[in-house]
Amino acid sequence: MTLEELFRIPPYGLVASEKERALSEILYGLTLLHYERCPEYGRILDLLGFDPSVRHACAELPFLPVRLFKTYDLCSIPRERIVKTLTSSGTSGQAVSKIFLDADTVRNQSKTLNEIISSFIGKQRLPLLLLDTEMLKKDRSMYSARGAGIIGFSIFGRNTVYALDADMRIDMEKVTAFCERHQAEPILMFGYTYMIWQFVVRALEESGQKFALKNAVLFHIGGWKKLKEQAVDALEFNHRVRSVLGNVKVYNYYGMAEQLGSVFVECEYGHMHCSNYSDVIIRRPADFSVAGRGERGLIELLSALPASYPGHVLLTEDEGELLGTDDCLCGRLGRYFRIHGRIKSAELRGCSDTYERR
Amino acid sequence: MTNEEKYTKAFMQAFDIDAENVRTLEFQAIPAWDSVGHMGLVAALEEAFDIMLEPDDIVDMSSFARGKELLAKYGITF
Numbered sequence: 001m002t003l004e005e006l007f008r009i010p011p012y013g014l015v016a017s018e019k020e021r022a023l024s025e026i027l028y029g030l031t032l033l034h035y036e037r038c039p040e041y042g043r044i045l046d047l048l049g050f051d052p053s054v055r056h057a058c059a060e061l062p063f064l065p066v067r068l069f070k071t072y073d074l075c076s077i078p079r080e081r082i083v084k085t086l087t088s089s090g091t092s093g094q095a096v097s098k099i100f101l102d103a104d105t106v107r108n109q110s111k112t113l114n115e116i117i118s119s120f121i122g123k124q125r126l127p128l129l130l131l132d133t134e135m136l137k138k139d140r141s142m143y144s145a146r147g148a149g150i151i152g153f154s155i156f157g158r159n160t161v162y163a164l165d166a167d168m169r170i171d172m173e174k175v176t177a178f179c180e181r182h183q184a185e186p187i188l189m190f191g192y193t194y195m196i197w198q199f200v201v202r203a204l205e206e207s208g209q210k211f212a213l214k215n216a217v218l219f220h221i222g223g224w225k226k227l228k229e230q231a232v233d234a235l236e237f238n239h240r241v242r243s244v245l246g247n248v249k250v251y252n253y254y255g256m257a258e259q260l261g262s263v264f265v266e267c268e269y270g271h272m273h274c275s276n277y278s279d280v281i282i283r284r285p286a287d288f289s290v291a292g293r294g295e296r297g298l299i300e301l302l303s304a305l306p307a308s309y310p311g312h313v314l315l316t317e318d319e320g321e322l323l324g325t326d327d328c329l330c331g332r333l334g335r336y337f338r339i340h341g342r343i344k345s346a347e348l349r350g351c352s353d354t355y356e357r358r
Numbered sequence: 359m360t361n362e363e364k365y366t367k368a369f370m371q372a373f374d375i376d377a378e379n380v381r382t383l384e385f386q387a388i389p390a391w392d393s394v395g396h397m398g399l400v401a402a403l404e405e406a407f408d409i410m411l412e413p414d415d416i417v418d419m420s421s422f423a424r425g426k427e428l429l430a431k432y433g434i435t436f
Contacts, residue, residue, distance in 0.1 A: 103384075106393065107420060110393075114417050123412050123414065125412070154397050155397070
């Protein structure tokens with residue numbers, strides 16, 4: 001199956017055997033392509049003694065550690081075809097990942113995000129409240145993962161309003177006007193987990209102000225590290241969001257700057273789901289063998305999208321566990337999993353929501 | 359103004375370019391038509407024709423020529 005063919009079927013519609021067949025075929029093509037076009041990737045495969053001309057199962061494909069994108073410029077296209085260099089913002093003072101994108105990869109990222117998100121909210125565009133500050137209108141060729149996430153989500157919105165001002169304070173007047181104008185219709189919101197917590201939930205709690213949205217959907221993405229330090233889990237987060245904003249359906253999702261587009265959305269049962277465009281493999285840290293269901297290990301992520309850089313098979317520094325395949329009560333097919341957070345020995349790594357107070 | 363003129367003008371405004379450069383234009387072919395510029399184009403087209411594009415069509419609008427095909431769905435012909 002090709003990526004174009006995947007775009008024609010529902011994003012959570014393949015059973016395990018079909019999924020493995022489709023994804024292994026696409027990943028085989030990508031592995032071969034990157035082997036031929038990215039010299040560093042080619043050397044890694046040679047060193048591993050991996051023959052990319054032979055078809056392999058998804059779990060047999062060599063994985064690159066994500067931090068490699070910080071130390072090396074890994075690129076599979078000629079310089080003149082690069083239309084965007086995406087940087088993961090990272091915690092300040094640390095190296096940033098650089099991801100090189102061509103027009104096709106950018107387009108496929110948007111198409112995939114569209115398929116996944118609209119399977120949750122439908123195809124209509126809703127009034128969009130971005131729980132962030134308007135920025136990144138300056139140097140657009142070097143844009144951060146945080147900005148890319150916001151722009152990427154904008155296709156689902158209309159009458160878009162940014163809720164925070166340049167100093168990360170809620171613009172009460174603007175947000176109130178937005179809510180009044182759209183009080184009769186469903187509202188869509190998007191933001192980064194920690195920023196929503198800090199600059200929306202906590203800020204409103206402290207000022208004693210509230211909004212009473214009647215019918216809103218919030219998608220949020222980003223790390224839970226700082227929230228965990230404050231002993232805030234997903235249930236608490238959702239509860240506190242609703243207590244300051246009103247009736248909000250909250251969807252958390254997971255994804256990396258290194259694999260934009262093929263994101264993992266948490267379903268109504270609190271499970272992270274792989275779509276047709278991605279997969280997850282949990283590996284035992286001791287020997288990198290594939291862990292069983294319910295066993296904690298390192299999260300490896302597969303994506304059918306990266307054609308301009310070798311990011312299709314990546315080992316993250318996050319720990320997680322596989323919960324099941326094709327049998328979640330929500331009805332979505334594919335593997336579903338849980339994330340436990342960054343592994344302890346990993347470098348301190350910011351997410352796209354990194355915001356440094358100056 | 360004809361639909362052709364309205365359509366061309368939306369592109370010219372969104373990307374700040376001349377009419378003669380518009381017809382062969384593709385997504386990401388010029389710095390102005392990136393993901394940010396794309397949403398500006400969407401807004402310009404929606405205003406010009408008083409329509410609301412679906413997310414599918416926003417993603418699909420990969421060139422000047424393709425955009426015209428997509429607008430047919432909204433009853434706009436050229």
